[in-house]
Amino acid sequence: MTKEASVENIQSAAATFQEEVITGLQERKKRLSPKHFYDAQGAYLFDQITETDDYYLTSAELEILQHHGGDIAEKLGEHCRFIEFGSGSGMKTKYVLDEAYNLHSYVPIDISAPYLSQSIKELKQDYPTLTIEGMCADFTTPISLPESAGHEKKVVFFPGSSFGNFEPMEGELFLKRTAAMLEKGDGLLIGIDLVKNPDILHAAYNDTQGYTAAFNKNILERINREMDADFDLASFEHYAFYQPIEKRIEMHLISQVEQTVQVGPASIPFKEGESIHTENSYKFTVHDFTVLAAKCGFTRDKVWLDTNQHVALLYFERTSNE
Structure with missing residues (x-):
């Protein structure tokens, strides 16, 4: 029997x-949240970034998921409710779903409704008996999971x-909110980008094909489209660098000229060389x-590491409800 997939939209995203x-x-110091990168075009560009050398x-x-999928599935156990934050295309998830046995359900949560719906549609083709409870939501804010009759x-x-x-x-608050969603014995499976040679980091955020630059600028294109703004994308340049003291990559969009941009009801002035800070990416x-x-x-x-020890996938157990 084929189980139904559902998508729950719980927010007024446009406002x-x-x-x-x-x-x-x-x-x-002008800034934009990186969570707003991921409209349909942004999600597409990010997928292109992930395929660059x-x-x-x-x-x-x-590599970790392929080599250790069975170990990860053991941590989930049977009748697990598997909840993914920022599910995207679901590409990584499939390595877990392939190994997991008798899951209760899969709950993908993503901020992009079209991307989420397409991902669920594709997953249902590969896993027709799996219950999928999709949520279109901003998981960086407090959310409530769809209710379940059991105590999985x-x-x-x-x-x-x-x-x-x-x-x-924000990261500490996010972990505390996540912990509050869970009971003792529940789990958190989380990826972190490890501290490494700055040259490797610089290359990753300044790919020669230009996908990261296009991804960064796409947030301005989205603002133009959804807010009737008049950003001239050609007058902004992508800039990304590693800040070793803070152990983070910073991404900016730099105005190449003095200009004023109309964004909805607001007039936003820019000096030549002024930055919009679009992302920090901390390494651990x-x-x-x-x-x-x-x-x-x-x-x-x-803890699972890749061969080069560039990233880590960690499994944590919720140990208290205090």
Whole structure:
């Protein structure tokens, strides 16, 4: 019997997007949240980035999932409710679903409704008996999962390096909110980008094909389309660099000229050389992340590394509900 897939939209995304864009651009140091990169075109461009030779993270994490999928499935156990934050195309998820036995359900959560719907459609073709409860939501804010009649074990899956996009206080708050969704014995399976040679990082965020630059600029194209703004994309340049003291990559869009951009009801002035800060991507050691997670109610159970030790996939157990 084929089980139904559903998508639950729980937010007024358009209003939130417009408010956050204008607020960020009116700050003294202009900024945009990286969560707004992922409209349909942004999601497509990110998939292209992951296939470049310079972007090590996806291939490294796939290596872990391919080699250790069985071990990961053992951590899930039977009748697990498998919840993924920022599910995207579901490419990585399939390596877990292929090994998992008798899952209760899969709950993909993504901010892009069209991308989520397409991903669920494709997953249903590959896993016709799997219950899929999709949620279109901003998982960086408090959310409530679809109710379940049972008391299944829950495991939250957060692959990639998206945790690194949080500022330190935001990351701690995110982990505490995630812990509050879980009961003792539930799990968190999370990917982190490890501290490494800055040359490797620089190449990853400045790929020779130009996909990262296009991805960064696409946020301006989205603002133009959804807010009737008049950004001239040609007058902004992609700029990404590693900041070793903070252990983070910074991404910016630099105005090449003095200009004023109309964004909805707001007029936003730019000086020549002025930046819009679009993303931070923090890098971690396994030890530092383990200490952070412990502050939020998690105990590390398992660490998997790729061959080059560029990334880590960690499994934590929820150890208290205090």
